Amino acid sequence: MTVAGMILLGSLAVLQDPLPGDEQAEAAIEEFRQAVGRRDAGEDDRVLAIRTLGKVVHPKTLAALAPILTREQAPYRIAAALVLAGFGRLDETPGVLVKAYRDPLNQPPAMRAVRIRILQTLGRLKSTSALGLVNAAILDRDAWIARAAAMAAAQIRDVSSIDPLIRRLQLLEGWEGVRQVAGDDPVADRVREKPDNKHREGKGAADRPDGQRRTERHLLRPSVDAALESVTGERFSSHEEWARWWNEARKDFRIPQ
Numbered sequence: 001m002t003v004a005g006m007i008l009l010g011s012l013a014v015l016q017d018p019l020p021g022d023e024q025a026e027a028a029i030e031e032f033r034q035a036v037g038r039r040d041a042g043e044d045d046r047v048l049a050i051r052t053l054g055k056v057v058h059p060k061t062l063a064a065l066a067p068i069l070t071r072e073q074a075p076y077r078i079a080a081a082l083v084l085a086g087f088g089r090l091d092e093t094p095g096v097l098v099k100a101y102r103d104p105l106n107q108p109p110a111m112r113a114v115r116i117r118i119l120q121t122l123g124r125l126k127s128t129s130a131l132g133l134v135n136a137a138i139l140d141r142d143a144w145i146a147r148a149a150a151m152a153a154a155q156i157r158d159v160s161s162i163d164p165l166i167r168r169l170q171l172l173e174g175w176e177g178v179r180q181v182a183g184d185d186p187v188a189d190r191v192r193e194k195p196d197n198k199h200r201e202g203k204g205a206a207d208r209p210d211g212q213r214r215t216e217r218h219l220l221r222p223s224v225d226a227a228l229e230s231v232t233g234e235r236f237s238s239h240e241e242w243a244r245w246w247n248e249a250r251k252d253f254r255i256p257q
Contacts, residue, residue: 019089025058032064047079054083062090069100074114077106078187081117085124094127101133113186116148120187123152131160138164138224139171143181143216147223154227157255162246165228170239172224177217231255 020028035041035049050068053061068080081100087093100106101118119137122130134156137149146168153161171177228242229235233256236242246253 020056020058022058022060025056025060028053028056028058028061029064043075046076050076050079051083054080054086057087057089059090059092062087062092062096066096066100069096069114069118070103070105074111077111077114078117081114081121085121088125094122094125094130097122097125097127098130098133112142112144116144116187119145119148119152123148123155126156128156128158131156131158135161135164138168143179143219144186147220150220150223150227154223154230157231159231159253159255161227161231165224165231166239166242166246168220169224169228169242172217172221173239177215177221179216180213181216181219 032049032053035052036046038045041049050065053064062084065080065084069077072080077100081097084093084097097118101115105111106114106118119134122134131153134149134152137145138153138161140146140149150165150168153165225235232253234242234245236245
């Protein structure tokens with residue numbers, strides 16, 4: 001490493017705030033327990049308490065948040081998954097999220113939004129250690145899960161995602177692409193500024209302006225295309241073109257900066 005490089009790394013280390021100490025973490029945990037333990041605490045109060053605890057990045061606060069991902073009601077699991085996007089400085093964070101995603105308690109359909117939020121957080125963390133989960137989820141039968149995984153892959157940008165993305169594209173160009181997507185986006189914000197406003201992208205399958213049911217191709221194709229372009233820096237219009245390019249480029253390919 002050059003002298004300039006060593007100076008730059010040293011400067012970055014100085015600029016990065018140190019992690020809170022044990023005493024601050026323990027105080028935050030105690031404040032959190034008191035807040036959620038109040039008899040009059042409602043859902044908003046408990047979500048706010050989770051967000052407040054998440055501002056103190058420390059192994060002990062991570063350990064306090066981890067059980068929420070599997071043991072509490074869905075809104076609290078989601079809140080915990082979202083605040084962990086700020087815990088990237090802790091090496092244990094991706095493992096906590098992956099474990100929660102795979103936990104049997106998060107597999108029922110009612111917890112689908114929790115798994116989507118976990119995938120989104122893994123993407124924001126750019127967690128290469130979670131690629132096994134993310135790449136598998138790209139091929140999930142649930143289109144909403146697959147879309148979240150493709151978006152995460154676009155952020156992580158690893159060569160291992162190219163094959164599952166091309167495979168998903170192939171499926172979307174086949175009969176699976178016309179399979180209808182039931183229900184609304186599990187994590188969409190339903191609040192409208194005005195009564196006549198349309199939902200943002202990701203609205204329910206029955207809410208297409210043309211009155212047609214939403215298909216997997218319509219929902220997933222933009223995210224898969226964007227992920228492939230993000231990872232490779234290339235752009236093609238079909239899975240055949242992608243597969244042809246990848247067969248030739250695979251051996252010497254490097255992620256573009």
